[in-house]
Amino acid sequence: MTTLAFVLLGVLSLGIVLAFVRLLRGPNIPDRLVALDLLTTVGVGIAALYSIAFDEPVYLDVAIVLALVAFLGTVTFSRYIEKWAHHGD
Amino acid sequence: MVTDIICAAFMIIGTAFMFLGCVGILRMPDLLTRMQTATKPPTLGVFCLMVSAALYFPEIGVTIRVLAITLFVFLTAPVAAHMIGRAGYQVGVKFWKGTVMDELKDKYRGTSIDS
Numbered sequence: 258m259t260t261l262a263f264v265l266l267g268v269l270s271l272g273i274v275l276a277f278v279r280l281l282r283g284p285n286i287p288d289r290l291v292a293l294d295l296l297t298t299v300g301v302g303i304a305a306l307y308s309i310a311f312d313e314p315v316y317l318d319v320a321i322v323l324a325l326v327a328f329l330g331t332v333t334f335s336r337y338i339e340k341w342a343h344h345g346d
Numbered sequence: 347m348v349t350d351i352i353c354a355a356f357m358i359i360g361t362a363f364m365f366l367g368c369v370g371i372l373r374m375p376d377l378l379t380r381m382q383t384a385t386k387p388p389t390l391g392v393f394c395l396m397v398s399a400a401l402y403f404p405e406i407g408v409t410i411r412v413l414a415i416t417l418f419v420f421l422t423a424p425v426a427a428h429m430i431g432r433a434g435y436q437v438g439v440k441f442w443k444g445t446v447m448d449e450l451k452d453k454y455r456g457t458s459i460d461s
Contacts, residue, residue: 258402261354265361272368279371279380287377287434294426295371295384298392301419302364305395309357314408317399320415328422335429342436 262310269303290334297327353401360394363387376442377434385427392419 273296280292301320308316370383393416400412435450 258350258354261357265357268361268365272365275368275372276384285377285434285437285439287430287437287439288380290430290433291377291381291384292371294430295367295388298384298388298419298423299364299368301392301415302360302388302395305392305399306357306361309399309402314399314403314405314411317408317411317415321411321418324415324418324422328418328426331426332429335426335433338433339436342433342438 259310259312262306266303266306266310269299269306273299273303286338290331290338293334294327294331297323297330301327349401353398356394356398356401360391360398362391363394364391367391376445377439378431379442381427381431381434385423389419389423392416 276292276295276299280289280296283289283292300323304316304320304323308314308320364387367384367387370387371380374380374383396412396416400409441448
């Protein structure tokens with residue numbers, strides 16, 4: 258079970274690399290925001306896999322905090338982008 | 347033994363969904379398609395990974411934390427995606443060329459950043 262968790266951690270790390278390519282290349286700010294949201298969601302999954310791989314359920318608290326902060330960050334960025342869009346009128 | 351097999355199966359399924367979401371955000375042509383592939387499959391992946399963690403640690407505290415994470419992600423992921431989509435529409439991102447319908451065409455107007 259621990260070996261499987263380590264292998265799957267490698268797969269999720271590759272996924273983070275793919276999402277980071279979109280974060281760097283994204284043509285607009287909303288695309289980068291989507292990539293950032295996906296990065297934090299994958300981070301929640303990585304925290305869960307890490308707690309299984311090292312047999313430490315304490316790391317699930319990291320997943321809780323990451324989910325909370327990711328939602329707040331995404332909503333705040335979206336509000337700022339909307340205000341910026343209406344600023345030019 | 348059976349619990350181990352179910353736990354491993356949930357782990358593999360959840361990781362596969364998350365990885366497919368990451369591939370989709372790189373391959374999709376548009377903001378809205380990218381948004382939908384970056385929101386729904388990783389949410390299901392989080393659910394599967396949390397079920398796997400709840401099966402791996404047979405303690406009531408872990409189960410309660412796992413339920414809290416799953417409920418929170420299921421509640422907030424659609425709200426976050428909706429806000430990103432609305433902000434993207436008001437900024438005026440270009441749609442994919444195969445987009446069939448735009449029901450908000452005359453409802454909003456904003457400054458375009460595609461120039």
